[in-house]
Amino acid sequence: MDTDILIIGGGPSGIITALTARHCYPDKVVTLVRREKFVVIPCAIPYIFGTLRDVEKDRIPDDVLRKAGINLVIDEVKDVDLESKRAQLVGGDEVSFDKLVLAVGSKPALPPIEGINLRNxxxxxxxxxxxxxxxxxxxxxxxxxxxxxxxxxxxxxxxxxxxxxxxxxxxxxxxxxxxxxxxxxxxxxxxxxxxxxxxxxxxxxxxxxxxxxxxxxxxxxxxxxxxxxxxxxxxGAKPNTDLAERMGLQVSRYGIEVDEYMRTSHPDVFAVGDCAAKTDFFTRKKKFAMLASVATAEARIAGWNLYGIKALRKMRGTLGIFATKVGDLYLGVAGLTESIARVEGFDYVVGESTVPDKHPGTMPGTHKIRTKLLFTRVGGFFLGGQIAGGPTVGEIINLVGFAIESGYSAAEYVNLQIGTHPYLTPPPTTPATLTAAQDALTKIYGRK
Amino acid sequence: MDTDILIIGGGPSGIITALTARHCYPDKVVTLVRREKFVVIPCAIPYIFGTLRDVEKDRIPDDVLRKAGINLVIDEVKDVDLESKRAQLVGGDEVSFDKLVLAVGSKPALPPIEGINLRNxxxxxxxxxxxxxxxxxxxxxxxxxxxxxxxxxxxxxxxxxxxxxxxxxxxxxxxxxxxxxxxxxxxxxxxxxxxxxxxxxxxxxxxxxxxxxxxxxxxxxxxxxxxxxxxxxxxGAKPNTDLAERMGLQVSRYGIEVDEYMRTSHPDVFAVGDCAAKTDFFTRKKKFAMLASVATAEARIAGWNLYGIKALRKMRGTLGIFATKVGDLYLGVAGLTESIARVEGFDYVVGESTVPDKHPGTMPGTHKIRTKLLFTRVGGFFLGGQIAGGPTVGEIINLVGFAIESGYSAAEYVNLQIGTHPYLTPPPTTPATLTAAQDALTKIYGRK
Missing domain, CATH: 3.50.50.60 (FAD/NAD(P)-binding domain)
Known part of the structure; x- marks a missing residue:
């Protein structure tokens, strides 16, 4: 079997690499090989047991691949020969390729505890x-x-x-x-x-x-x-580097080494998602960030860069933006926390605000939004943010991610136009992130 | 009575000008004169009748002004003499000032219909x-x-x-x-x-x-x-320009004329909010945008620029970002709509997506999010966006606003990192706005 682009792994990063490659190179044959009969949405696994109550409900439909004209092969890749550019499948088939993308995910990091192999x-x-x-x-x-x-x-x-x-x-x-x-x-x-x-x-x-x-x-x-x-x-989990190691690619405990275009140490092999090592946006150190959102961001970059680097399309460093939920409390984070900023030697200022997530605060179902933003003391540039509040936190933290990745300073940020609505947002007088940025500005410029 | 900064009008733009001025110029005396005994949150007026069920619940507390050390005077300004920099109040008092900010709002635009003066x-x-x-x-x-x-x-x-x-x-x-x-x-x-x-x-x-x-x-x-x-x-409403006209300031039917720093035709007089004319971000034409969010954005700019222009702090043109709600449908808009883009002669491409607002789409309470973004055909720069979906639309439309005001192109935008969560956002594979931007890119570059 022949293909132009071979993607190993059917999770979010494999799917998005395949779809992006189809958009960008419509004349290329794209083949995705995965082991699983069907793919679950990884982020929703914790919600299978009380919310969804059915593994089938957490399925990513294969339709998206089929409609895009991507060949889907359910099998496992045993080995890859980079010399001849051929992959051997466990089922006996062989696939020759031009470009290879490893999207092989992670393995559980199991603690060395006695009794770990007991049933249940x-x-x-x-x-x-x-x-x-x-x-x-x-x-x-x-x-x-x-x-x-x-x-x-x-x-x-x-x-x-x-x-x-x-x-x-x-x-x-x-x-x-x-x-x-x-x-x-x-x-x-x-x-x-x-x-x-x-x-x-x-x-x-x-x-x-x-x-x-x-x-x-x-x-x-x-x-x-x-x-x-x-x-x-x-x-926790650790990057699955088994195949990459056998192929002779550079790997570390953080995963398969990649550059900002998601290229491994071999020019025709890319790696994306949990199996690929991450570089922190600010510290520039390697780190773990096993999130489907990070994986898909990498996949969009890899998919575009397969044939010829598009310089704009690169991973500028992993922010690790994500949100989580505990009961009726919603939490979001992007970039550096204060504890990491301190350990890593950043000179920072904290800006904070507590505002209602609807307005007036007497609207039914109002949550308080508590925002903590970190800025460089000199220049007041965004370093990170944490937000606790209601169900809009998942999108508000994306505003913080955008501000970080766009290189905003607090002074520019508070100048931005924001839309509001009584049922949907904090008041126009106190948008959550602008108000916290204003607090930081006041501290930076020494005004009360 | 003497003050350094006199603000006329106690709505959101008056309040935020006062608070920003206090932050920026802590040694100045700030006085706010307003007519109303208490101030209502304008955006929530429609929700007084079925949701809040009490006008008192839609109140902006005066505490925010008092705590910031702002003098609050409940009275009406009859006239202002710009020569002597003195304001005459209806109650008989006179206030001398150094800088004046008009935040006098709007008046209803009543249609010429017979029977309009009937009771009820x-x-x-x-x-x-x-x-x-x-x-x-x-x-x-x-x-x-x-x-x-x-x-x-x-x-x-x-x-x-x-x-x-x-x-x-x-x-x-x-x-x-x-x-x-x-x-x-x-x-x-x-x-x-x-x-x-x-x-x-x-x-x-x-x-x-x-x-x-x-x-x-x-x-x-x-x-x-x-x-x-x-x-x-x-x-609808029309800008309240009565006092400004009596003061001899330049006004048009769009309101009091202001520059990008919110200065009127008199160097020591600023105008913000509904009473001030707006310039559209893209068409550069005058327009109406009577939104508290626009008013407060202007107020943050005016408050900083009262004593010495801070060049960064300027209104780059009004986007008119806002959200609204009809039953269980939530709508947001920022920048140009397609109908306006067409009339105004923009060369645009539309990018669209329809994705669930949670993931998987089987999560309880999932809404569909329909996104329509406009980009310039050449370069693919953001022109506007409209979103219909669930209660996160109010914050998602702010991402679009940021992208517009930051001058993002679709190609750069799809490269941005996004955080996701099953209960809070679309899937990492299809973030609402990135997916619509990718659709536009595909159209721009002629790929299927």
């Missing part, structure tokens, strides 16, 4: 069959222990408590969401988790999982033992 | 006493006729139908919202109004209002007669 201990992967099995056991379970209080763990806790489960989160760091948000935002999430009836054990590690065949207890290093019908390991 | 015929003004009286009559009314299907008329219809009233909108143009949105969006609003039980009479004028003392019928030019307990005239 689940890690979180994008494999529908695994998720169907997990759902079956979770449906029967009463008591669920989640190991890991990052955003995946917190989202599972939110959704499982909605489904009536008794949930405990065990997080070894002092607060949940510590790797993504500053402490005050983590504390808000903890308050909301408690309100939902979720038990929190923070600042403590799991010693071991206990049980005969099935898990039934989680023992903490504090000595506490927690009953568990199911244990979910939300302990 | 209400125009829409920001005067709390008028609104209390209007609310009293609307509470008793069963049948309400709204003259004018612009966004104020449509919002009144939405909220009054929620309150159980039998509502009819009479609009002389072929569709509601015609001045703000293209026809396909007006049609969506009409569908939703019908679903709410609102009667529509479009493409027809009101001939006269009938009744003895109280209005009881509305006669259309088609001959149709509609029963009415209350008639609301949502026929």
């Amino acid at each position: 201990v689940f890690h979180v992967v994008k494999d529908p069959e695994h998720l169907v099995k997990m759902k079956k056991e979770l449906d029967k379970a009463e008591k669920v222990v989640i190991v890991g209080g990052g955003f995946i763990g917190v989202e599972f806790a939110d959704d499982l408590s909605r489904a009536g489960k008794k949930v405990t989160i065990v997080e070894m760091l002092p607060h949940v969401l510590s790797l993504s948000f500053d402490t005050e935002f983590g504390l808000m999430a903890e308050e909301e988790l408690k309100r939902l009836g979720v038990e929190l054990r923070t600042g403590v590690k799991v010693r071991r999982l206990l049980g005969e065949d099935f898990v039934n207890e989680v023992e903490l290093e504090s000595g506490e033992v927690i009953d568990a019908d199911v244990v979910i390991l939300a302990t | 015929v209400f125009h829409v003004v920001k005067d709390p006493e008028h609104l209390v009286k209007m609310k009293k009559e609307l509470d008793k009314a069963e049948k309400v006729v709204i003259v004018g299907g612009g966004f104020i008329g449509v919002e009144f219809a939405d909220d009054l139908s929620r309150a159980g009233k039998k509502v009819t909108i009479v609009e002389m143009l072929p569709h509601v919202l015609s001045l703000s949105f293209d026809t396909e969006f007006g049609l969506m609003a009409e569908e939703e109004l019908k679903r709410l039980g609102v009667e529509l009479r479009t493409g027809v004028k009101v001939r006269r209002l009938l009744g003895e003392d109280f209005v009881n019928e509305v006669e259309l030019e088609s001959g149709e007669v509609i029963d009415a307990d209350v008639v609301i005239l949502a026929t």
Whole structure:
């Protein structure tokens, strides 16, 4: 079998690379090889168990590929020979290609805990069959222990408590969401988790999982033992670099090395999504950012640059913009948090605001929006933002992302025109992000 | 009485000019004179009758002024002598000032219709006493006729139908919202109004209002007669230029003439908000844009520029970003619509997308988001956007506003990083505005 462009992996970054390549190079043959019979939307996996209640409902339809004229092959790539530009599939076929894109995702990063192989201990992967099995056991379970209080763990806790489960989160760091948000935002999430009836054990590690065949207890290093019908390991993931290593591409523990055009160390091989290493927008250090939104941003870039670099289309550094939800609290983050800015030696000023998300604040369903923005002290340029509020937080944080990526200063930003509506936004007098930027300006220029 | 900065008018633009001036010039004395005992949030006036159910709930608290150390005077300015820089108040006081800001708002633009002075015929003004009286009559009314299907008329219809009233909108143009949105969006609003039980009479004028003392019928030019307990005239407003004319400032029918720093024809007098003329961002023609969000953007600029122009802080032209709501349909607009672009001779390309506002689309409460963006054919620069969808439309349209004001091209825009979440945003594979921008790109570059 012959193709011009071969994409390995059928998740969001594989799909978007394929679609972008079709837009940009309509005369090229595009083939996507993936293992899974159907693809789940990764971001919504935590919501399968209480909200969607069916793995099938979290499906990305294959129609989008078929309609675009992309060849879809359900198989696994065993090996790739870069010399002859041929991929061997497990099913026995061989595919020759001109350009190759690795979109092979991540693998769970499992902690070295005794008892991890007991039945009803689940890690979180994008494999529908695994998720169907997990759902079956979770449906029967009463008591669920989640190991890991990052955003995946917190989202599972939110959704499982909605489904009536008794949930405990065990997080070894002092607060949940510590790797993504500053402490005050983590504390808000903890308050909301408690309100939902979720038990929190923070600042403590799991010693071991206990049980005969099935898990039934989680023992903490504090000595506490927690009953568990199911244990979910939300302990993160690591880039899948297996194939890339076998191909002889440059990799590190952060993933397959790529340049700003998503090219690997081989000029005709690109890598996108969780398997590709990320460079932080500000620190320029390698980092992890396993988000479908980051993956698709990379895919749009790779898809355009396959045949001839379009200089404009490059990854200027990963911001890691995302939002999450705990009960009725919505959180968003983009760029640097204060804790990271401090550790990394940035000279920053914080601008803050608390405003209603509708106006007047007496409108039904009004949430408070708390905004914290970071700016460089000199020049007042955007470094990052965190927002807690209602369901509009997911789009407001995108404004912050745009401001960062566009190189806005606080002084220019407060000059921008904003649209408002009583049901939909804060008042025109106090837009959330403009008001926080004004607070920073006032601090920078030393005026009260 | 002496002040450094005198602001006339207590609405959003007056308040924000005062607060910005305090931030920027903490050593100056700021005095705000207004007529009203308390100030209502203008944007929420339509929601007083079905949602808030109390004029008091739509109040802007005076605390924000008092806490900032701004002198608040409840009185009316009779005249201003620019020679001696003194304002005479109706109550007899005199205020001498150094800088003057006119934030005197608008007056209803009443159509020349017979019967307009009958009782229970209400125009829409920001005067709390008028609104209390209007609310009293609307509470008793069963049948309400709204003259004018612009966004104020449509919002009144939405909220009054929620309150159980039998509502009819009479609009002389072929569709509601015609001045703000293209026809396909007006049609969506009409569908939703019908679903709410609102009667529509479009493409027809009101001939006269009938009744003895109280209005009881509305006669259309088609001959149709509609029963009415209350008639609301949502026929727009015109800038209040009375005082400015008496002061000898340059004015036109679009309002008090101002430069990009919000200075009038007198160097020490600024004008902001509905009373100030607007220049369109793209056409550079004068236009009306009586929105609190526009007014506050101008106020932030005026407040900073009172003593010495800060070149960065200028109005680059009014985009007129805003959102509105009809039942469960939310609409946003920024910049040029297609109908205006065509009339004004722009060479444009349309990019469109329809995506869910959550992901997967099977999430509960998912709305479809329909996005229409306009770009220049050459270069692909943003000209405008219209969005119909769910409650996140109010913030998504701000992304479009930012893109326009920042001079983004579609090619640069689709490169931007976006954050997503199942409950809060479209999928990472198809962000609403990026997907529409990609559609335009595909058209511009002639690829399928």
